Amino acid sequence: MTRSYPSVSVFGVPTDIGASRRGASMGPEALRVAGLVEALVARGVDARDVGDVQGPRNPMAPPSGGYRHLDEVVAWNRAVFDCSTRELQAGRLPIMLGGDHCLAIGSIAAVAAHCRAAGKRLRVLWLDAHADFNTSAITPSGNIHGMPVACLCGLGPEALTGLGGVTPAITPDQVRQIGIRSVDPGEKRLVKEYGLDIYDMRYIDEVGMRRAMEEALEGVDADTHLHVSFDVDMLDPAIAPGTGTRVPGGINYREAQLIMEMVADTGRLGSLDLVEVNPTLDKRNATAKLAVDLVESLFGKSTLMRD
Numbered sequence: 001m002t003r004s005y006p007s008v009s010v011f012g013v014p015t016d017i018g019a020s021r022r023g024a025s026m027g028p029e030a031l032r033v034a035g036l037v038e039a040l041v042a043r044g045v046d047a048r049d050v051g052d053v054q055g056p057r058n059p060m061a062p063p064s065g066g067y068r069h070l071d072e073v074v075a076w077n078r079a080v081f082d083c084s085t086r087e088l089q090a091g092r093l094p095i096m097l098g099g100d101h102c103l104a105i106g107s108i109a110a111v112a113a114h115c116r117a118a119g120k121r122l123r124v125l126w127l128d129a130h131a132d133f134n135t136s137a138i139t140p141s142g143n144i145h146g147m148p149v150a151c152l153c154g155l156g157p158e159a160l161t162g163l164g165g166v167t168p169a170i171t172p173d174q175v176r177q178i179g180i181r182s183v184d185p186g187e188k189r190l191v192k193e194y195g196l197d198i199y200d201m202r203y204i205d206e207v208g209m210r211r212a213m214e215e216a217l218e219g220v221d222a223d224t225h226l227h228v229s230f231d232v233d234m235l236d237p238a239i240a241p242g243t244g245t246r247v248p249g250g251i252n253y254r255e256a257q258l259i260m261e262m263v264a265d266t267g268r269l270g271s272l273d274l275v276e277v278n279p280t281l282d283k284r285n286a287t288a289k290l291a292v293d294l295v296e297s298l299f300g301k302s303t304l305m306r307d
């Protein structure tokens with residue numbers, strides 16, 4: 001079987017506004033330098049780089065009212081929402097190059113609105129070391145990149161939860177989280193209360209990635225839009241050092257490839273976030289290069305022997 005993919009629009013979001021550590025703002029350029037667009041084109045994908053969206057500079061301020069840089073996070077997410085919406089409406093598959101993970105509020109709100117209008121089911125695969133389900137009341141850091149899933153599920157400031165016009169943008173049953181190994185104490189209570197479907201490292205160790213992914217993809221059908229939100233800190237820091245909130249004991253190279261291959265096999269990938277690449281912490285752009293390698297697999301590279 002030869003797969004065909006929709007046209008792809010890659011856009012950059014050069015900010016680290018949702019984090020306390022600087023540098024993810026350089027992620028889009030690192031991913032471009034690693035050859036992301038060229039790799040897609042070489043695979044026969046009609047991919048174009050539509051450039052960067054714009055937003056306010058990072059004021060590097062301390063948290064206030066439980067949030068760091070809330071106004072700036074809202075401004076950047078509005079820009080992401082608009083760009084994602086425009087590309088989805090043009091029938092293209094948006095790939096957002098972060099930037100930190102707070103930007104997934106805008107991209108996923110856009111995808112959710114698009115799915116509602118098109119009568120499509122939405123499934124979000126959240127690939128991450130973290131659950132990103134904090135709120136201002138329980139966050140240990142005030143960093144909004146630790147809050148996007150909660151915001152999307154309706155927990156958070158109105159300017160973020162209502163970004164796409166409908167609150168909540170998504171419900172927890174639409175989300176599957178993979179690679180999780182760092183959840184804060186208050187956050188742990190909240191993910192249980194909201195019933196998030198989490199495939200944590202312990203579970204992956206016990207049942208293996210194949211079964212975990214089969215379960216995470218269960219129910220994905222012809223009417224499903226699959227959104228992958230890929231925080232590179234899901235990967236083990238030994239192979240992906242270039243990220244700001246590293247957690248040991250992560251996903252290895254083969255497991256990561258299998259995730260991408262199994263997503264590719266569904267044929268339902270509709271949008272992608274590639275976030276938290278921080279070149280200031282990387283070794284010779286290794287993390288961006290690995291991310292590009294994995295995106296190639298998302299677009300069918302490693303399934304050659306089965307075509």
Ligand SMILES: NC(=[NH2+])NCCC[C@H](N)C(=O)O
Pocket residue numbers: 100101102130132134139140141142143145146147182183184231233245276
């Ligand atoms: N997208 C990320 N890298 N998130 C890291 C979040 C870390 C921590 N749980 C916090 O809320 O501060």
Ligand SMILES: [Mn+2]
Pocket residue numbers: 128129130231233234245
């Ligand atoms: Mn993370």
Ligand SMILES: [Mn+2]
Pocket residue numbers: 101128129130132145231
């Ligand atoms: Mn994250």
